[in-house]
Amino acid sequence: MRLEGVTKRYRGQQEAAVDDVTMEIPAGEIVMLVGPSGCGKTTTMKMINRLIEPTDGRILIGDEDVTHKDPDDLRRSIGYVIQGAGLFPHYTVGDNIGLVPKMLKWDAKRIRERVDEMLDLVSLDPDMYRNRYPRELSGGQQQRIGVARALAADPPVMLMDEPFGAVDPITRQRLQDELLSLQDELRKTIVFVTHDFDEAVKMGDRIAILNVGAEIVQYDTPDQILTNPASDFVESFIGHGAALKQLTLTRVRDVELHDAATTHEGDDPADAARKVREIGREHVLVLDDRDRPQRWLSLRDLEVPGRLDRVARDRDLDLVSGQSTLNDALDVMLTSSHGVVVVTGPRNRYEGVVRVETIMGAMSSIETTSAGPSARDTAEE
Numbered sequence: 001m002r003l004e005g006v007t008k009r010y011r012g013q014q015e016a017a018v019d020d021v022t023m024e025i026p027a028g029e030i031v032m033l034v035g036p037s038g039c040g041k042t043t044t045m046k047m048i049n050r051l052i053e054p055t056d057g058r059i060l061i062g063d064e065d066v067t068h069k070d071p072d073d074l075r076r077s078i079g080y081v082i083q084g085a086g087l088f089p090h091y092t093v094g095d096n097i098g099l100v101p102k103m104l105k106w107d108a109k110r111i112r113e114r115v116d117e118m119l120d121l122v123s124l125d126p127d128m129y130r131n132r133y134p135r136e137l138s139g140g141q142q143q144r145i146g147v148a149r150a151l152a153a154d155p156p157v158m159l160m161d162e163p164f165g166a167v168d169p170i171t172r173q174r175l176q177d178e179l180l181s182l183q184d185e186l187r188k189t190i191v192f193v194t195h196d197f198d199e200a201v202k203m204g205d206r207i208a209i210l211n212v213g214a215e216i217v218q219y220d221t222p223d224q225i226l227t228n229p230a231s232d233f234v235e236s237f238i239g240h241g242a243a244l245k246q247l248t249l250t251r252v253r254d255v256e257l258h259d260a261a262t263t264h265e266g267d268d269p270a271d272a273a274r275k276v277r278e279i280g281r282e283h284v285l286v287l288d289d290r291d292r293p294q295r296w297l298s299l300r301d302l303e304v305p306g307r308l309d310r311v312a313r314d315r316d317l318d319l320v321s322g323q324s325t326l327n328d329a330l331d332v333m334l335t336s337s338h339g340v341v342v343v344t345g346p347r348n349r350y351e352g353v354v355r356v357e358t359i360m361g362a363m364s365s366i367e368t369t370s371a372g373p374s375a376r377d378t379a380e381e
C-alpha cells in the first residue's frame with residue numbers, strides 16, 4: 001500500500017489534519033502508527049477506506065488507486081476494527097460476523113460456516129457464542145468478535161484503530177498475543193493505530209512515529225527506533241527505561257523455560273509434595289486431564305489429604321504464551337506471588353514457566369548492549 005502526498009483539510013480549519021503524507025506499507029506486515037492525540041492518526045486511516053475523502057493525494061493498494069474506486073466496494077475489501085469493537089447491538093454475534101459476507105451475497109450456508117470458522121479462529125466456542133448479543137459478552141470477547149468480523153470476508157488489508165484501547169491490561173495482552181498468532185498464519189497487510197508505544201514495539205514490524213499533521217518523524221523497525229531514535233520527539237515517546245522497553249522486543253518463546261513441579265487432579269498429594277521439594281520450590285501447579293493449568297497449591301495445601309481430588313480453576317491464574325513479550329511476563333509476575341509465570345502453548349497446554357531470574361538476566365544483557373538509561377533504576381521501582 002502506498003500513500004502519496006495524502007492531505008486532509010477539514011472545512012474551517014487553518015492547518016491540515018493530515019499534511020502531505022507519503023509512506024509505503026509493505027504487504028503482509030503490521031505497520032504501527034503512533035503519535036499524540038489529535039495528530040491525525042484516525043483521519044489517515046479513514047482516508048485509506050474512504051470513510052473520509054482526502055483533499056489531495058493518492059492511495060494505492062497494489063496497483064490500484066483506491067481514491068477512484070467505489071467506496072462501498074472498497075470498504076468490503078478492507079477489514080476495519082475500532083475501539084470498543086463497534087458491534088451492532090441488536091444483531092447477534094453470528095449476524096455481526098456475517099455482515100460483510102452477506103453484503104457480498106454469499107449463500108446462507110457458506111456464511112454460517114464462515115461465522116463458525118471465524119469464532120473458532122478467535123478462540124470462542126461457536127455453539128456457545130454465535131447466538132448471543134454483544135451485551136452478553138465481556139469487553140475482550142466483543143473485541144475478538146470485532147476482529148472476527150473484520151476478517152470474515154478475508155480482506156487482504158486490515159485497518160485497526162486503537163482496537164485494544166478499552167480493555168484491561170491483561171485482556172489487552174491476550175488479544176495482542178492472539179492477533180500475532182493469527183498474523184503468523186494470515187499474513188495480512190495491517191495498519192494499526194495506537195498511542196501506546198509498548199504496544200507499537202510489540203505488535204509492529206515497522207513503526208511510524210507521527211507528529212501533528214501526521215508528519216512522519218521516524219519510520220523504522222522497533223529495534224532501530226529504540227536504539228537510534230531520530231529526534232528528541234521520538235525519545236520522548238520511548239521515555240525512560242529504554243532497557244525495560246527492550247524487554248518488549250524479547251518474546252517468551254525466545255527464552256529458555258524452566259519446569260515447575262506439576263501434578264494432576266486426582267493424584268496423591270504426598271507424591272506432589274515430594275516433586276516440589278525435589279526441585280527446591282514451594283508450590284505445585286495442578287493441571288487438568290488435558291494438561292491445562294488450573295491453580296497453584298502450596299506445600300501446606302498439600303498436607304490436606306485428598307486435596308487433589310477436585311481442583312477448581314483459579315480465575316486469577318494469569319498465563320502467557322510464546323507470543324507474549326518478557327514485558328508482559330514481568331507484568332503478570334508482579335501481580336502474582338510466585339515469582340514465576342506459567343506459559344501455555346497450543347490448546348492452552350502447559351509448557352513451562354518463566355522465572356524472575358530469566359527476566360532479570362535478559363534485562364542485564366540488554367543493559368550492557370544498549371546505551372539507554374540504566375535498567376536497574378526502573379526495575380527497582
Ligand SMILES: Nc1ncnc2c1ncn2[C@@H]1O[C@H](COP(=O)(O)OP(=O)(O)O)[C@@H](O)[C@H]1O
Nearest residue numbers: 010011013017036037038039040041042043044
Ligand atoms: N470531522 C472533523 N472535522 C473537523 N476537524 C476534525 C474532524 N475530525 C478530526 N478533526 C481534527 O483533525 C485533527 C486530527 O484528528 P484525528 O485524526 O482524529 O487524530 P488522532 O486520531 O491522531 O487523535 C484534530 O485536530 C481533530 O480535531
Ligand SMILES: [Mg+2]
Nearest residue numbers: 041042043161
Ligand atoms: Mg484517533
